[in-house]
Amino acid sequence: MKNLFSAKLYWQGLRKLRVAGIAMAVVIIVMNAWFPLECIINQSPGFRPDFADYHPIISIDETTFAPLGIAVMLFAPLLVYQMFSYLNERKASDFYHALPQKRRCVYISFTSAVLTWIVAVLCATSIVNTILWTFVPDCELSFRVIAVTFAGFLTLALVTAGFMALAMTLTGTAVANVLVFILFSLFIRACGIFFFYGFSQVTPMFDPTNSWLKFFDADFFLPIGLIVRFLDGKGNAGEYENTWFLLYWFTVGIALLAVSCVTYCRRRSESATKSAPNRIMQNIYRIGVTFPFLMTGAYILLAEGDFYLCLISMLAALLVWILFELLTTKKMGNVIRSLPVLLIPAVLTGGYVASVYLARNVFYASTPEREEIASARLERAEDTLAGWEHTLLATVEITEAEVLDYVYHAIEQTKTYDLMSWQEKKDSGLALVSRYSETVTLTLNSGKRVTYRLRSPYVLYDIFKNSAQIHEILLSGPDFEIQSVRMQFGAEADRRIWEAIKEDFDALSDEQKSAYLQYAQNDKVNAPHLTVYGVYGGQRFFDHFNLHLEYTPNAYRLYAQFDIGERLPELRDAADRIAELRQEDVTHAYMLADDVYGYTWQIKTENFRVIREFLQKLDIDSHLADCEKIDKGEIYRFVLQIDTKDEKNGIYLQIELTLSREDFSTYREVVSNAGAMPIS
Amino acid sequence: MIIVNNITMEFEGFAALKDMSCTIPDGVIYGLVGSNGAGKSTFLRLLSGVYRPKRGEITADGQPIYDNPAVKKDILYVPDELYFLPQASMKTMAKFYAAAYENFSRERFDRLTQTFGLDPNANINTFSKGMKRQAATVLALSAMPKYLFFDETFDGLDPVMRNLVKQVIYDDVIERKTTTIITSHSLRELEDTCDQLALLHKGGIVFESDIQSLKTALFKIQVAFDSTFDRTKFDGIQILDYNQMGSVATFIARGDREETVAKLRAEQPIILDVLPLNLEEVFVYEMEALGYAFKDILM
Numbered sequence: 012m013k014n015l016f017s018a019k020l021y022w023q024g025l026r027k028l029r030v031a032g033i034a035m036a037v038v039i040i041v042m043n044a045w046f047p048l049e050c051i052i053n054q055s056p057g058f059r060p061d062f063a064d065y066h067p068i069i070s071i072d073e074t075t076f077a078p079l080g081i082a083v084m085l086f087a088p089l090l091v092y093q094m095f096s097y098l099n100e101r102k103a104s105d106f107y108h109a110l111p112q113k114r115r116c117v118y119i120s121f122t123s124a125v126l127t128w129i130v131a132v133l134c135a136t137s138i139v140n141t142i143l144w145t146f147v148p149d150c151e152l153s154f155r156v157i158a159v160t161f162a163g164f165l166t167l168a169l170v171t172a173g174f175m176a177l178a179m180t181l182t183g184t185a186v187a188n189v190l191v192f193i194l195f196s197l198f199i200r201a202c203g204i205f206f207f208y209g210f211s212q213v214t215p216m217f218d219p220t221n222s223w224l225k226f227f228d229a230d231f232f233l234p235i236g237l238i239v240r241f242l243d244g245k246g247n248a249g250e251y252e253n254t255w256f257l258l259y260w261f262t263v264g265i266a267l268l269a270v271s272c273v274t275y276c277r278r279r280s281e282s283a284t285k286s287a288p289n290r291i292m293q294n295i296y297r298i299g300v301t302f303p304f305l306m307t308g309a310y311i312l313l314a315e316g317d318f319y320l321c322l323i324s325m326l327a328a329l330l331v332w333i334l335f336e337l338l339t340t341k342k343m344g345n346v347i348r349s350l351p352v353l354l355i356p357a358v359l360t361g362g363y364v365a366s367v368y369l370a371r372n373v374f375y376a377s378t379p380e381r382e383e384i385a386s387a388r389l390e391r392a393e394d395t396l397a398g399w400e401h402t403l404l405a406t407v408e409i410t411e412a413e414v415l416d417y418v419y420h421a422i423e424q425t426k427t428y429d430l431m432s433w434q435e436k437k438d439s440g441l442a443l444v445s446r447y448s449e450t451v452t453l454t455l456n457s458g459k460r461v462t463y464r465l466r467s468p469y470v471l472y473d474i475f476k477n478s479a480q481i482h483e484i485l486l487s488g489p490d491f492e493i494q495s496v497r498m499q500f501g502a503e504a505d506r507r508i509w510e511a512i513k514e515d516f517d518a519l520s521d522e523q524k525s526a527y528l529q530y531a532q533n534d535k536v537n538a539p540h541l542t543v544y545g546v547y548g549g550q551r552f553f554d555h556f557n558l559h560l561e562y563t564p565n566a567y568r569l570y571a572q573f574d575i576g577e578r579l580p581e582l583r584d585a586a587d588r589i590a591e592l593r594q595e596d597v598t599h600a601y602m603l604a605d606d607v608y609g610y611t612w613q614i615k616t617e618n619f620r621v622i623r624e625f626l627q628k629l630d631i632d633s634h635l636a637d638c639e640k641i642d643k644g645e646i647y648r649f650v651l652q653i654d655t656k657d658e659k660n661g662i663y664l665q666i667e668l669t670l671s672r673e674d675f676s677t678y679r680e681v682v683s684n685a686g687a688m689p690i691s
Numbered sequence: 692m693i694i695v696n697n698i699t700m701e702f703e704g705f706a707a708l709k710d711m712s713c714t715i716p717d718g719v720i721y722g723l724v725g726s727n728g729a730g731k732s733t734f735l736r737l738l739s740g741v742y743r744p745k746r747g748e749i750t751a752d753g754q755p756i757y758d759n760p761a762v763k764k765d766i767l768y769v770p771d772e773l774y775f776l777p778q779a780s781m782k783t784m785a786k787f788y789a790a791a792y793e794n795f796s797r798e799r800f801d802r803l804t805q806t807f808g809l810d811p812n813a814n815i816n817t818f819s820k821g822m823k824r825q826a827a828t829v830l831a832l833s834a835m836p837k838y839l840f841f842d843e844t845f846d847g848l849d850p851v852m853r854n855l856v857k858q859v860i861y862d863d864v865i866e867r868k869t870t871t872i873i874t875s876h877s878l879r880e881l882e883d884t885c886d887q888l889a890l891l892h893k894g895g896i897v898f899e900s901d902i903q904s905l906k907t908a909l910f911k912i913q914v915a916f917d918s919t920f921d922r923t924k925f926d927g928i929q930i931l932d933y934n935q936m937g938s939v940a941t942f943i944a945r946g947d948r949e950e951t952v953a954k955l956r957a958e959q960p961i962i963l964d965v966l967p968l969n970l971e972e973v974f975v976y977e978m979e980a981l982g983y984a985f986k987d988i989l990m
Contacts, residue, residue: 014760019790027776106774108741110791111763276758280741281702 014113017120024094024124031093032128035086040136043079047143079136080164083129087168088175088192090125095179097283099188104283114276122176122268129168137161166261171196173267180274187286194299202363203227205306209367212314214374216425218450220390220462224370231256286339293339297349298356300335304328305360313367316433329353375426378463381419383455386410389475390450390462391550398554399547400476400528403485406548408454409478417474418451421465428466486524500573508541508573511566512556519562527562539570585651589623592655599654692717693738693838693870698747700733700894707733709894710747715887718868720860722885722902724878729891731874732771735840738872739768751838764793765837769844773827781811784830792834800833803859821848828856832863839863841873845880857884882970890974898977902970909973910948914955915939915962928954931976943968943976 025032097103110117137157178191207227211217219225287293308324311317332353336346386408391397397405409415425448428436449471452462465471475481500508519527539558544551558567693715700708708730715721725731736742737749743757754762775784781804789795804811807825809818815826824844831839839860845853863869875881881888882902889899900908909931915938916924922933925942928951932943939962944951948965955963968976 017790023787023790100774102770102772102774105736105739105741105768105770109736109739109763109766109768111760111766111793112791113760114758116760279743280736 014116015119016123017112017116020110020112020117020120021123021127024121025127028090028093028124028128031086031090032132035082035090035128036132036135039079039082039086039132040139042082043136043140044143047140047147050147051143079133079140079160080167083133083164083168084171086132087125087129087172090128091122091172091175091179092185092188094121094125095176096185098179098278099183099185099283101281101283104280108280114278115272118272118275122172122272125172126169129172130165133161133164133168162257166257166264169264170260170267173264173271176271177267177274180271180278181292182287183282183285190296191292194296198299198302200232201303202306204229204232205310206363206367206370209310209313209363210370210374212310213367214371215429215448216378216422216463216465217374218390218462218464220450221452221460222462294352294355296339297332297335297352298359301328301332301353302356302359304331305356306363309360309364313364328356375430378422378426379453379455379461381416383457384415384419384453385456386454387415387418387475388452388454389472390452397550397552399545399552400485400554402547402550402552404472404475404481405550407480407484409475409480411478411480414474414478417471418453418465421451421471422463425463425466485528486521504569504573505541508558508566508569509543511569512541512558512563515563515565523562527559530557530559530562539567539574541566541570589653592623592653596655597653598656599652601652601654693749693751695738696748696750698737698744698749700730700737700742701745706894708737708744711895712747713889713896713899715870715872717870718864719870719886719901720864720884721870721872722881722888723872723874723891724876724881724888725874725891726876729876730894731876731891732842734891735768735770735842735872735874738838738840739763739766741768766840767792767831767834767836767838768840769827769831769842771842771846773823775815775823775826779815780813781809781815781826781829784815784826785811785833788830788834792836794835796833796835799835800829803829803832806859807855821852824848825852825856828859832859835867837867837869839869839871841871843874843876845873845875860884878971878974888970890978892983897981897983898974900977905973905977906968906970907948909943909945909968909976910951911941911966911968911972912944912951912955913939913941913962913964913966914960916958917961924958925955931980 097107107117108114112120137160141154141157174196175188175192177195178188182188182191204227207219207224207229210224210227211219217224219228225231287296304324305328308321308328311324312321332349333346336349337343340346388406388408389401389404391401391405448464448466450462450464451471452460454460476485516524516527540555541558542553542555544553546552558570560567695711695713695715697710697712698708699706699710711730711734723731723734733742737744738751738756740756740758740763749756751762751766756762756766776787779787781800785795785797785800789797801811807829809822809826809829815823818826824846825848828841828844841860845856848856860871860873864871873881873884885902887899887901888905889896891897917938920938920940921935922930922940925933925940929945930942931945934941952963952965
């Protein structure tokens with residue numbers, strides 16, 4: 012034990028990192044306190060202020076803590092750098108190498124100090140954040156999320172610290188440390204990502220969902236995956252909740268630190284101040300800076316078939332090689348002597364292309380036979396918030412023979428198409444397959460799952476949707492948990508409308524239910540509708556539910572009442588003010604209105620009487636009295652702007668109002684008389 | 692005792708030390724003199740376990756030094772270019788040394804800091820070059836090592852301070868029988884300090900001896916006879932350098948001084964003087980005897 016760890020050196024390490032550690036803690040805690048503090052200050056569900064939440068949920072997931080992750084990712088290597096910076100200074104390196112401790116012991120003690128600071132900062136941040144979130148209204152704190160986040164970010168720190176430690180023990184200058192850190196942390200992964208995307212390009216049927224090849228996907232790259240997801244605002248941390256994923260990266264982090272321990276023990280003190288301590292490292296640098304260009308060229312050839320662009324990439328690789336050699340050694344002779352080494356990345360690039368095609372051939376040769384398929388399920392896109400129907404389809408394993416036949420047929424057709432040459436595809440015409448594809452997961456008799464992106468002349472989605480299994484579920488109504496509704500008339504009013512929709516739906520015949528579901532899912536955003544976030548089968552979805560006077564009469568009436576009731580005072584106020592205005596006070600009157608047919612009507616006049624006349628003819632109060640007058644889904648929205656000489660009396664009104672067909676006709680008559688023309 | 696056995700140390704193909712061997716007994720002050728690039732610092736780094744020799748073996752008390760804490764805890768190396776922790780004071784450094792060296796004596800540290808008049812709370816970065824050397828010496832001595840290596844330590848110290856540092860080292864050697872190795876490119880610097888001297892040249896020890904025998908092994912004789920004579924008259928005496936002007940001969944002899952004088956007296960010279968040699972002269976003649984031009988090595 013004495014040769015592995017020295018408590019005194021560990022303590023010295025902690026002391027050495029004290030300034031950097033405290034700075035890191037302050038920055039990270041402040042960064043991460045921002046979200047909950049913002050919510051506390053606003054005293055409302057901070058993320059979606061336009062939504063009424065029926066559950067006390069502010070969606071706290073791992074990406075909520077992404078700033079912490081990103082900060083940890085930056086600070087962990089910085090702490091490692093701070094701790095081991097003596098390796099870049101000759102006299103400091105000698106000093107530490109002369110210490111009466113095993114090198115292994117020095118490394119482990121100092122690395123432990125770095126990790127202690129990281130864990131301490133993570134703990135402090137988690138505690139502060141947890142406390143702050145408890146003060147946020149409507150927030151349900153998830154300790155599971157906090158635990159997963161802690162584990163994920165600790166792993167992230169281990170990995171980045173490991174890469175930095177390895178870079179520092181192999182090189183002897185700050186610039187080389189950073190370069191090799193970037194090289195190591197991105198290079199190996201970049202090779203995998205290039206393979207993954209190259210393979211995906213030449214294998215359009217491939218979907219990584221149930222394939223081990225997703226290991227090569229960028230999403231599986233812990234540091235980058237987090238940043239990309241955070242910047243994309245995807246709202247979920249993807250692989251962070253995958254135990255194997257975390258375990259894999261945790262192992263990588265530990266392995267990197269272990270390898271760094273070996274390189275530290277073998278390191279010569281005189282390596283300090285030298286960027287490349289030996290020829291092997293110099294060759295690794297050369298290959299590292301050149302390889303991405305070669306790979307890019309190969310990838311372009313695979314994905315686009317563009318030979319010239321590929322050639323340009325290859326020439327760029329050669330240029331980079333020469334420049335790198337000239338910059339680092341400043342001798343033309345070295346450039347020429349180094350050229351044979353260029354064969355290594357060239358061969359690796361060739362190997363890359365060969366391996367991609369080999370994997371593709373293996374993939375297409377191993378698709379299942381019809382009799383092997385036990386069930387099929389339609390996947391929903393992972394990176395978008397799907398509608399509830401799609402979500403429903405993604406949760407049901409279809410076992411109907413007819414559907415499975417279609418799926419098998421689609422597999423064979425997709426294979427045939429994918430394996431055609433460019434010329435064959437051109438000659439056969441694109442009619443063979445749809446350019447649209449659906450992602451389908453098959454469960455085989457063996458229990459194995461495979462996922463394919465299938466092209467089909469049939470619309471697979473409809474085939475799945477029209478299956479007896481799905482139809483049965485659909486007719487039982489939208490049976491899902493609603494998390495929130497887009498705030499239109501207030502949380503309580505919206506909830507009442509939603510309850511009315513469900514009651515109306517239950518009262519329909521099967522035939523009407525089918526008809527309504529067809530209507531409800533139409534993308535008719537101008538129709539009265541309710542926008543909901545919900546959960547079905549553990550998956551979150553987002554959808555609009557259109558209201559219909561025939562199918563959902565009670566919900567429709569409620570909607571109209573709330574709609575007009577909410578806007579009425581504003582409209583009355585505007586009408587009153589317009590009535591008081593004199594023509595000579597008005598400098599400019601402008602009205603822009605959208606009708607349900609997608610037309611925009613524009614009145615731009617100095618004679619604001621036209622507008623006044625319209626508002627006077629509008630029998631607003633009657634809407635409340637007689638909802639039956641409201642026709643199906645006819646809403647119009649108008650923007651009214653009247654500028655006056657006295658700016659204070661100017662009117663700006665943006666209003667969305669459900670009108671009766673009668674009122675709508677009045678409106679059209681008025682605007683037509685005013686000479687307004689519909690514009691698209 | 693330190694035993695160096697045929698060590699070779701190379702840097703990118705350049706051999707800084709080549710098949711070097713020597714034995715450094717316990718409790719001596721061992722001076723290592725050589726020009727810049729002779730390999731003195733490399734040798735000390737090897738002895739401190741900073742470097743691992745490419746070939747050969749170095750042991751202290753019979754154990755290898757490299758990556759061996761059991762031996763390294765007794766070794767302290769004060770390099771030519773000193774290193775202190777960033778923004779550290781003497782007190783901070785003392786804490787670090789105490790963490791690293793189990794024998795570190797706080798009492799000795801306090802005493803020596805006081806002796807040198809150093810402020811233990813001041814940032815070492817604010818110290819002059821000489822004060823930094825004193826600080827490094829204080830820290831090294833406070834670690835109570837058995838082996839103490841100084842690389843060009845007296846450079847940058849004024850004469851008064853140099854004597855004080857030397858005195859402190861002497862005291863340590865006497866008090867604790869510390870084995871001390873001091874390197875310098877100046878022979879005069881080491882002349883009155885060391886018990887044993889070695890001359891390092893191009894990665895190898897070309898000459899090694901203890902100071903006492905070095906100073907007594909060679910002596911200068913001035914002798915005159917009233918009859919004609921030449922060098923053959925002194926056959927039987929080991930002569931390193933011989934000059935004759937008329938009836939007066941001056942030569943450097945090696946051997947037993949009394950015996951040589953008796954032998955010469957028997958020839959009834961009209962003048963016979965035995966003159967002392969300083970260390971530099973001894974080195975010159977010894978080197979020339981070995982076929983080296985001394986000025987090429989040290990001047």
